[in-house]
Amino acid sequence: MPLMNTKAMFDQAYKHGYAIGAFNVNNMEIIQGIVEAATEEKAPLILQVSKGARNYANPVYLQKMVEAAEKVSGLPIALHLDHGDSFELCKSCIDGGFTSVMIDGSALSYEDNVALTKKVVEYAHDTTNHPYITVEGELGTLAGIEDEVSHAVGSYTRPEEVIDFVTKTGVDSLAIAIGTSHGAYKFKPEQCTRDENGVLVPPPLRFDILEAVSEKLPGFPIVLHGSSSVPQEFVQIINANGGKMPDAVGIPEAQLRKAATMSVCKINIDSDLRLGCTAGIRKHFAEHPEHFDPRQYLGDARANIKTVVKHKLTEVLGCAGKADEIIAKYNEMNK
Ligand code: G3H
Ligand code: 13P
Ligand code: ZN
Secondary structure, rough: OOOOOOHHHHHHHOOOOOOOOEEOOOOOHHHHHHHHHHHOOOOOEEEEEEEEHHHOOOOHHHHHHHHHHHHHHHOOOOEEEEEEEEHHHHHHHHOOOOOEEOOOOOOHHHHHHHHHHHHHHHHHHHOOOOOOOOOEEEOOEEEEEEEOEEEOEEEEEEOOHHHHHHHHOOOOOOEEEEOOOOOOEOOOHHHHHOOOOOOOOOOOOOHHHHHHHHHOOOOOOOOEEOOOOHHHHHHHHHHOOOOOOOEEEOOHHHHHHHHOOEEEEEEEEOOHHHHHHHHHHHHHHOOOOOOOHHHHHHHHHHHHHHHHHHHHHHHHHHOOOOHHHHHHHHHHHHO
């Protein structure tokens, strides 16, 4: 089966109340950890590549490794551009064999966001020179700081804009801002309360906005970025082994699980993979200071990534065991 766009995935996810995990990939061990977990759980996958990942690893390496992942696993997999910031970048990914792209015009004015997103959609949906490529747009801005994504303050999506945006642009899915945030420091301590163990508890997601958006766009797939939960066990391992990540905090899993049963069909996770990776490597070096073979410490990083992803698939996203129904839907849509 070739890499697929997200249509069959979102169709099934919406209908059956689960979400597809969209995991950021930057190197071979990350891809392998994710795919080993999904293979054991028979789960669909969106493997997403940011502009920073393309610059780090070279787009051809990443693309070929994702193609290898599909070949080795036989799973339904989409190769998605995360946070595309220009028409040229989206076009380059589409021409290169990506099956889905995000055009992130959320930092632009509403009118410029519409115009840029529409231009990408027109190219992506024109099947003269390539298959139908699904396009994700974004309305509202997430707080948080990332290398390639920098918004000091977020602003929630305005439900009154979504029908106009989706109609004018023709996007296949929409990322919205309801209080999630990129990175491992999603909230300042003063924005949170603390639980009985002194762990930070962030403000709840704005489910009222999600519900208002879904009412305006029945049946339409919604995307959540910035959805890592920042597992405290990894933060503790990192801090106990020479790291320094005070007050790292993420989105509680129960809220993501709830969103996945609603109109949210794609949940983006990157930081939790980074934390698993870093915890594995720091612990490995602390326990084996004599090691210098990358297969030893990267093997531990890969094993942690697999553990993280298995947990997400089974306990948060609800997409474990759904690979076959998505392949059946894909075959029905493409016969
Ligand atoms: O949302 C951003 C992703 O975590 C990708 O981050 O731009 O550092 O690759 P990156
Ligand atoms: P996290 O930083 O919460 O993992 O979010 C990743 C993301 O949104 C990628 O687009
Ligand atoms: Zn994002």
